[in-house]
Amino acid sequence: MVANSLRARVRAEMIDEIKAVARRHLATDGANLSLRAVARDLGMASSAIYRYFPSRDDLLTTLILEAYVALGDAVEAADAAVDRDDLRGRWFASCRAARAWALANTAEYALLYGSPVPGYTAPDDTIEPAARPPMTLIGIARDGLATGQLTPPPAADLPQPVQDDLADIAASLAPGMPAALLARGMAGWTxxxxxxxxxxxxxxxxxxxxxxxxxxxxxxxxxxxxxxxx
Amino acid sequence: MVANSLRARVRAEMIDEIKAVARRHLATDGANLSLRAVARDLGMASSAIYRYFPSRDDLLTTLILEAYVALGDAVEAADAAVDRDDLRGRWFASCRAARAWALANTAEYALLYGSPVPGYTAPDDTIEPAARPPMTLIGIARDGLATGQLTPPPAADLPQPVQDDLADIAASLAPGMPAALLARGMAGWTxxxxxxxxxxxxxxxxxxxxxxxxxxxxxxxxxxxxxxxx
DNA sequence: CTAATTCGAGAGCAGTGCTCTTGACAGGTC
DNA sequence: GACCTGTCAAGAGCACTGCTCTCGAATTAG
Structure with a gap:
């Protein structure tokens, strides 16, 4: 099975190389990524790419998913590096990390949060990693609530339908989170x-x-x- | 000049028709607008379109500019329809109008505020109409300041560099506007x-x-x- | 009526995503 | 060593794109 794993290793390297070149092209040419151009850069025929990615959209999807993960990692790491009780410090660190990542990877940020490609529909794999940055912000508010550093905003201003909707979201994603506070956390993310x-x-x-x-x-x-x- | 105006009239109608069909295609196919498809829908050769628009980007630019104007009109009209002293009513009306326009013209909104097309750079004609919605919101705050209904927020939190930058903006766009209030108005727009x-x-x-x-x-x-x- | 201008259509170029076929190579089996 | 089998790259080809150029027809201006 040594030979098999050698083949697999070469294949994995090839996939990484394609993704790397594609990312580079993304930075200059934006979302209209050309498979042929990527193939040219790699010195191979355009048809050969299809051995590794079934379609151009599939390659883009892979890039998008990895970008979500990278952004989520960056934000969570920044939050984790600050003292748990320093809520404001955590908030700043998380937000700055998101901005820094976006500035360093503008093309990929545009891919994630720009206008969606017409025919393209994001796979379900993306909704969890896409939720990580807002969940980080909301987590800070939740920790403040738990330690008593933060007093929840009045719920009087919240219309009942919104109250119910947010309560449902809180129940599944952030148990114990008051709806009014969740709304403000989401406002921060927005x-x-x-x-x-x-x-x-x-x-x-x-x-x-x-x-x-x-x-x-x-x-x-x-x-x-x-x-x-x- | 009757004959001339006839030709000109036909030409103007043709331009309108092209824009209308292009807008329709935009709604379904997104930003990757196909000139050939538009020409097909109009029953003419693709090359004939170039008699009216020098390039595809030029057609897109026209659409973008008209979309900015339409959005600006909608927001300003909504604001103008409310009693001048009802600041909160004006704020809600303006914001709701922007959202309603976006929901009714999703493709065009995506064109305006989605990720920018790589090679494309917006002409200077767009910066003025693009500023109309935020200026409407800021105008509401400014009116509140003038009538005394609104008390400006403390400027203590504002770092000096931001204070200076915002003061410059206020000087040219909204004279008399305190920097701290301008920042909050911009936050509303964001x-x-x-x-x-x-x-x-x-x-x-x-x-x-x-x-x-x-x-x-x-x-x-x-x-x-x-x-x-x- | 003639000359100039405008317009539509068609051919053609270079580019795109994608499919299919062909031939070369490596892995494991007899 | 000979022989399948699966994997891979390359090339040709299809349908599509934006865009240019030329040519003939129609319309306008003088």
């Missing part, structure tokens, strides 16, 4: 996504030279909204 | 964009059946952040 997208997709332009500070301030506003103590 | 994008691009899925109410609540949170009185 804001984070919006901030990164605006910065990456060029809405802000040169109008805001101190982008790091602006980002921090906007993130701080959301930390206040969630109720993280200073 | 949140609005994020909410709509998440809903359109399918991150929320079926987990939140009462999307209207959820949207309203999240928008209300931002209205509170800006300081709009209840």
């Amino acid at each position: 804001q984070l996504f919006g901030l990164i997208s605006f910065e990456l997709f060029g809405r802000i332009k040169g109008a805001l030279p101190h982008r790091d500070d602006y980002f921090d301030h906007q993130i701080a506003l959301m930390a206040d909204l969630v109720g993280l103590p200073r | 949140q609005l964009f994020g909410l709509i994008s998440f809903e359109l691009f399918g991150r929320i899925k079926g987990a939140l059946p009462h999307r209207d109410d959820y949207f309203d609540h999240q928008i209300a949170l931002m209205a509170d952040l800006v300081g709009l009185p209840r």
Whole structure:
């Protein structure tokens, strides 16, 4: 079986090489990835790629899934590196990590959070890793609740239907989380996504030279909204 | 000049027809718009399209610009329909109008606020209409400041570099606007964009059946952040 | 009526994703 | 060593794309 494993090893290396080249092309050409161009870079015929990936969409899906995992890893690692009781520090670290990853991997971020490709539908494998960054933020709020550092926002403002919907989500994803607090955590995630997208997709332009500070301030506003103590 | 105007009229109608068909294709096929398919639908040769639009990107640019104008019109009209002193009502109306337009024109919204096409760079004509929705929101805060209904947030939390950057923006776009308030208005716009994008691009899925109410609540949170009185 | 302009159609080029067939190579078996 | 068997790369080919160019027809201007 040595020979077999040799074959398998070569195959695995080939797959890695294809993904690496594809990622490189992604950075320059965006989502319209050309299999033929990748094949050219690898010095092989375009048809040979199909030995490793059944279709172009399949290659893209693999890249997307790995990108989700990479982003999730980055955010969770940043959160884990901070003292558990330093809620605000964890919030900042997580958000900054997401932004840093997006700035370093703009093409892949656009693939994850940009407009979806028309024919393409994301496989179910992506919904779990896609939920990791928002779950990290919500986890910070939940920990604050558990330690008493954080007092839940009033639920009076919450319409009953939303209250019920959020209670269902909390029941399956974050047991014990009050609906009103969950809503604010999700607002924080929405804001984070919006901030990164605006910065990456060029809405802000040169109008805001101190982008790091602006980002921090906007993130701080959301930390206040969630109720993280200073 | 009757004859001339006839030719010109036919030409204008032809342009409108091309744009209409292209918009229809956009809704189903997304950003990868096919000139040949549009030509087929119109019963003409693909090369004939080039008599009216110098390139595919040019057609897309026209569509994008008109979409910006349509969205801006919708938001401003919704704001204008509410009593000037009802700040919160104006905020809700503007945000809801943006969401309604996006839901009714998902493909065009994706074109405006989705991931940018790699080679494509937006012309300068788009930056003014693109700024209309956020300017509407900021205008509401500014009116509140003028009438005394709204008290500006403390500027102490604002780092000096951000303070300066925002002051520059305010000076050219919204004179008299305190930097801290401008930051919160922009946070509202960011949140609005994020909410709509998440809903359109399918991150929320079926987990939140009462999307209207959820949207309203999240928008209300931002209205509170800006300081709009209840 | 003639000359100039505008327009549509067709052919053609280079590129794309993808399929199918052909031939070369390595693995294990007799 | 000879012989299958599975794996792989390459090439040809199909249908599609954006775009250019040329040619003939129609329309407008003088």
